[in-house]
Amino acid sequence: MPRPRPHRPTRPPKALRPLRFPLSAALAAVLLTLSAPPDTAKAAENGEWSVHPVSSALGGRPYFHLAAGPGATLADRATVTNKTAAPLSFRLYAADAYNTERDGGFAVRTLGERQRGIGAWARPGRERITVPARGSVTVPFTLTVPEDAEPGDHAGALVALDERIAPAGGSVAVGVRRAVGARIHLRVSGPAVSALSVEDVAVRPDRPLLPGTGESRALISYTLHNRGNTTLAPKVVLTARGLFGRTLLTRDAAGVPAELLPRQKVRLTERWRGAPQAEWGEIRLTATARDVRESAGARYVAVPWLPAVALALLAAGGALAIRLRRRTRRPRTA
Numbered sequence: 001m002p003r004p005r006p007h008r009p010t011r012p013p014k015a016l017r018p019l020r021f022p023l024s025a026a027l028a029a030v031l032l033t034l035s036a037p038p039d040t041a042k043a044a045e046n047g048e049w050s051v052h053p054v055s056s057a058l059g060g061r062p063y064f065h066l067a068a069g070p071g072a073t074l075a076d077r078a079t080v081t082n083k084t085a086a087p088l089s090f091r092l093y094a095a096d097a098y099n100t101e102r103d104g105g106f107a108v109r110t111l112g113e114r115q116r117g118i119g120a121w122a123r124p125g126r127e128r129i130t131v132p133a134r135g136s137v138t139v140p141f142t143l144t145v146p147e148d149a150e151p152g153d154h155a156g157a158l159v160a161l162d163e164r165i166a167p168a169g170g171s172v173a174v175g176v177r178r179a180v181g182a183r184i185h186l187r188v189s190g191p192a193v194s195a196l197s198v199e200d201v202a203v204r205p206d207r208p209l210l211p212g213t214g215e216s217r218a219l220i221s222y223t224l225h226n227r228g229n230t231t232l233a234p235k236v237v238l239t240a241r242g243l244f245g246r247t248l249l250t251r252d253a254a255g256v257p258a259e260l261l262p263r264q265k266v267r268l269t270e271r272w273r274g275a276p277q278a279e280w281g282e283i284r285l286t287a288t289a290r291d292v293r294e295s296a297g298a299r300y301v302a303v304p305w306l307p308a309v310a311l312a313l314l315a316a317g318g319a320l321a322i323r324l325r326r327r328t329r330r331p332r333t334a
């Protein structure tokens with residue numbers, strides 16, 4: 001007689017098991033709003049709170065613009081304003097800035113990332129604050145430049161982070177934290193070197209099989225690299241030339257970052273609609289900024305594939321026919 005099996009509770013189907021995410025998994029992104037570029041006098045805000053420098057006697061400042069030598073300590077103040085009808089609590093911290101790889105936008109490191117520049121040198125007077133409804137709180141901060149700091153420009157931000165995790169919506173169980181940061185631009189005294197390069201230019205044509213049956217396009221990709229120690233506002237001009245130096249295209253490249261920080265490089269793309277379907281030439285990108293001008297290019301070869309393959313097959317067939325005919329005309333030896 002078989003022994004009865006011990007009763008084991010049945011597990012719910014996999015699709016019905018509750019999903020549990022640790023904090024690090026639930027936090028999928030930090031939505032950070034930064035102050036506008038230096039030529040735009042507007043404080044950083046997201047509609048609910050803002051972060052901006054305390055106004056000076058000369059007027060409002062949309063961002064911190066500081067200058068010091070190695071070993072110096074600077075003191076300044078920032079104001080966090082709550083625009084909602086309920087109190088809000090924030091975590092304050094300083095962060096390094098960088099250019100994003102996707103589009104070269106201005107971004108800053110998160111709280112958990114390692115800080116090497118502004119994020120390591122600046123310290124707010126209070127790490128956590130609660131701002132009353134429709135009110136403001138002013139917090140002092142200090143920035144100490146190390147003795148071995150590299151001369152030139154250093155960028156970062158003073159960030160007010162809402163540590164609450166808000167659901168992002170949709171079917172994926174993720175959440176986001178929101179933050180607002182006021183930019184900090186620091187110039188450390190010493191030799192200022194501006195250097196810019198265009199690297200790794202690549203051209204990928206996209207043509208129809210038969211000429212005239214569709215639109216021909218080309219995707220041009222390149223890397224813009226700030227090799228100096230100053231922040232640059234680059235401009236890139238795209239030029240395409242065909243056989244005998246004919247100019248096929250000349251225009252300003254789109255999507256170039258307004259600020260390219262020192263030692264940063266970004267991969268950018270440019271789409272050329274209406275590119276020639278049969279051409280041999282060169283694509284050249286020329287980048288200019290303050291006191292610098294550099295360019296790089298790549299070959300552009302456009303050949304209609306179907307006609308080219310047909311001609312190649314005809315040529316191969318003709319060569320084979322001639323070879324066979326010559327073999328049949330040879331006299332046979334005993």
